[in-house]
Amino acid sequence: MDLQLKDKLVLVTGSTSGIGKATAVSFLKEGAKVIINGRSEENVTKVVEELSTMGTVYGIRADVSIKEETDDLISKIDEIGDLDALVNNTGVFTVKPFTEVTDEEWLEYYQINVMSAVRLSRAFLPKMMERNQGRIINIASEAGIKPYPELIPYGVSKTALITLSRGLAEVAKGTNVTVNSVLPGPTWTEGFGTFITDLAKENGQELDAFITDYFKKDQPTSLIQRYATVEEVADTIVFLASEKASAINGAAQKVEGGIIQHIL
Ligand code: NAD
Secondary structure, three states: OOOOOOOOEEEEOOOOOHHHHHHHHHHHHOOOEEEEEEOOHHHHHHHHHHHHHHOOEEEEEOOOOOHHHHHHHHHHHHHHOOOOEEEEOOOOOOOOOHHHOOHHHHHHHHHHHHHHHHHHHHHHHHHHHHHOOEEEEEEOOHHHOOOOHHHHHHHHHHHHHHHHHHHHHHHOOOOOEEEEEEEEOOEOOHHHHHHHHHHHHHOOOOHHHHHHHHHHHHOOOOOOOOOEOHHHHHHHHHHHHOHHHOOOOOOEEEEOOOOOOOOO
16 A cells, blocks of 8 residues: 655654654655654764664754744754644653642643644644645543543643644644544553553562563453554554545544453
């Protein structure tokens, strides 16, 4: 199947590791031109060098939780060309009891997980609508529809992102621009490794046993009973960004192995 992504310009935020980096790789395999983003110049340069053999790769350092740095990122992208697909992937998740999360931490979650997508969408959605083409994909989480007590600020931020996605799809109604969210489930990444280490500690359990028993004990509804791979999530994102997915709009696409026991 030709996804018709050749030479399309794509930004994946937080793409120096994990799902973001795998998404960049998957886009490059389809011939798209990819902008790598991360907070550290060193990591951005390293990933750009690593992936450059696969196609056209740009690197722009910016902390997308900070407005000024995001504005700078937007200007630099405009200098490169028209953005065809925006993947708002940046997100943080930390285990902490609800009563211990400070106001500052709540606002920090909002800046990183929600405002990053708000600011970039505000800049690029009108331009996409003007050109009558484009894709925005927000990486939410199954935690956005299945609240976890140890991850409440994270879950709230992801619910917001799902609502943002549907709302923006309504804004773009009648155009060829689509806006969707992707809801991964447990996917093995650096960020997830830190999360599960903290969760095991919180539960007073030995890490290896906790990781092995995670699905049996903590995620019994998972149909696949395993962690998803970053490639599985990445390929879903890339498909949604393709011409083939033109009729998928305003959707919240789960890639959680069936953890959510709903028909829809
Ligand atoms: P990760 O922590 O492994 O990677 C995140 C990347 O984002 C890193 O490269 C990091 O440097 C970058 N980043 C973080 N803050 C940034 C900022 N302010 N500005 C720019 N870059 C920044 O995470 P991951 O597991 O790959 O998760 C990616 C997305 O998928 C997140 O939004 C996460 O919430 C979501 N998600 C992950 C899982 C999972 O199990 N891994 C499950 C559901 C949803």
